[in-house]
Amino acid sequence: MNTRKNAPLALVTGASRGIGKAIAEALAEAGYHLILTCSHTLPDLQEVAACLEEKYGITCTAMAADASEPAAIEKVFASLDHLDVLVNNAGISYIGLLTDMSVEEWQHVLNTNLSSCFYTSRLAVPLMLLKHSGRIINISSVWGNVGASMEVAYSASKGGVNSFTKALAKELAPSNIQVNAISCGVIDTAMNHCFSPEEMNALREEIPADRLGQPEEVAKLVLQLIQAPTYLTGQILTLDGGWQ
Ligand code: NAD
Structure with a gap:
């Protein structure tokens, strides 16, 4: 894997579409070389990687790696000798x-959303x-704070992501590694x-901003967090148009 030693390197999980794809593009535009993962959509991810390489002149490696499988994640890291940014998306x-x-469905949601982090x-x-520096950003949900009806596993997993973020931030602050969640x-x-x-219209009507958020807005906040002082750590930043 060509990750150009010492070039700034970021890993984004679940980057074949949606928020992960937008985050990958924002990082590429900022000059990061990338490792991108997905589970079952490798052709889509390879297309994303090829586009980003051509548009931004970075190296971008696309890997099929199920985030809920520790062995698959170990394979992704096997050839890495440095990493500056990790986005658990x-x-x-x-x-x-x-x-x-x-039970299997419960475990799958918890493994994919929480254990993956x-x-x-x-x-x-x-x-x-190794570098006494790093940034970890976990993509969470407002349901992790307030809970959603008929989404107990999802809400519990994102509540877990929030606690994981706060606890890990405390553990890593002395090492200059920032850990936050959006x-x-x-x-x-x-x-x-x-x-x-x-249903989407009904949801939108509850949002003071009167619109859904865009993946690019999440990506913009990821970039701002990466550029913020590492003293900003252990935070759960809500991006919801004033909803909750
Ligand atoms: P999406 O379904 O559009 O994209 C999800 C991405 O994750 C895809 O690339 C998919 O291939 C990948 N993925 C799914 N399971 C995986 C696995 N086991 N291993 C590796 N990759 C896997 O969803 P999205 O809206 O872009 O969501 C991205 C993140 O944002 C998720 O963590 C989601 O919970 C969170 N989020 C989304 C919303 C929303 O309204 N869209 C709200 C709050 C939080």
Whole structure:
């Protein structure tokens, strides 16, 4: 894997579309070389990587790596000798009654959204410690704070991401490694395509900004966090148009 030793390097999980794709583009524009992962959409991710290489003159490696599988994540890190930025973005939703949810479905949501942050961070931190600097940003949800009806696993996983962020920030602050989360409201991505137009309109009407957030707005905040002083750490920044 060509990651040009000492060139600023960022890893974004779940970058084949939506918020992860927008974050990858913002980082590429800022001059970061990239490692991008996804689970089942490698051709899409390869297309994203090729576009970013051509447009921004960076190196961008696309890898199929299921974020819920520790062994797959170990393979991603196997050839890395440095890492400056880790964005834990991969995530899935599950909408349904608690009583309809199987143990396997519960575990899959928790593994994909929460355990994945542990699987990547445990391998990223030793690389960041080598430089006594690094940035970890976890993409969370307002449901992690307030809970969503019929989304118990998703809400619990994102609440866990928030606690994980705060605890890890305390552990890593002495090492100059910043850890923050962005708690998104409703962002205009395929994740919300399961809702009908009527349901989306009803949601939008609850949002003071009177519109959905755009993936590029999340990406802009990721970049601002990376450029902020490392003294800004352990924060859950809400990006929701004034909703919650
Ligand atoms: P999306 O469904 O458009 O994209 C999700 C990305 O994650 C895709 O690239 C997909 O391939 C990847 N992915 C899914 N499971 C994976 C796995 N096991 N391993 C590796 N990659 C995997 O969703 P999105 O809206 O872009 O969501 C990105 C993140 O933002 C998620 O963590 C989500 O929970 C969070 N979020 C989204 C919203 C929203 O309204 N869209 C709101 C709050 C938080």
